[in-house]
Amino acid sequence: xxxxxPALPQLKRRNPGLAWVLMFVTLGIYGLIWYYNxxxxxxxxxxxxxxxxxxxxxxxxxxxxxxxxPFVSVYNTGERIRNAQRDSGLEPTCQPWVGLLLSLLLGLHxxxxxxxxxSVADEPARLAAA
Numbered sequence: 001x002x003x004x005x006p007a008l009p010q011l012k013r014r015n016p017g018l019a020w021v022l023m024f025v026t027l028g029i030y031g032l033i034w035y036y037n038x039x040x041x042x043x044x045x046x047x048x049x050x051x052x053x054x055x056x057x058x059x060x061x062x063x064x065x066x067x068x069x070p071f072v073s074v075y076n077t078g079e080r081i082r083n084a085q086r087d088s089g090l091e092p093t094c095q096p097w098v099g100l101l102l103s104l105l106l107g108l109h110x111x112x113x114x115x116x117x118x119s120v121a122d123e124p125a126r127l128a129a130a
Contacts, residue, residue, distance in 0.1 A: 011041045013121040016114035042080045074103045081116050088123040
């Protein structure tokens, strides 16, 4: 019986609208948890990519005192999602600058980035069905 390669951890499929609503209902707490989990899942699923989930969260919280780090972190998370799409064999559709602009509009980057991540989360199912 041939040995199969161990499966990489998958990205979790989430409801983008629900993630955004929960961010407001929990006064931002879920937004931080979501941000950490997204970066952690990318780090686990694509170990060749350097990702520090806690560093990303610190950049959008404490880094806000210096003003620039949250913007850099949101942009870099978009880049990570774009690279995850590319690494999964998908056309990279995530535009980090769009996520950055949407982050200025009531945190709508959560919706945009989760939609983009869901395309990666759905990819293993498409490959298995083929």
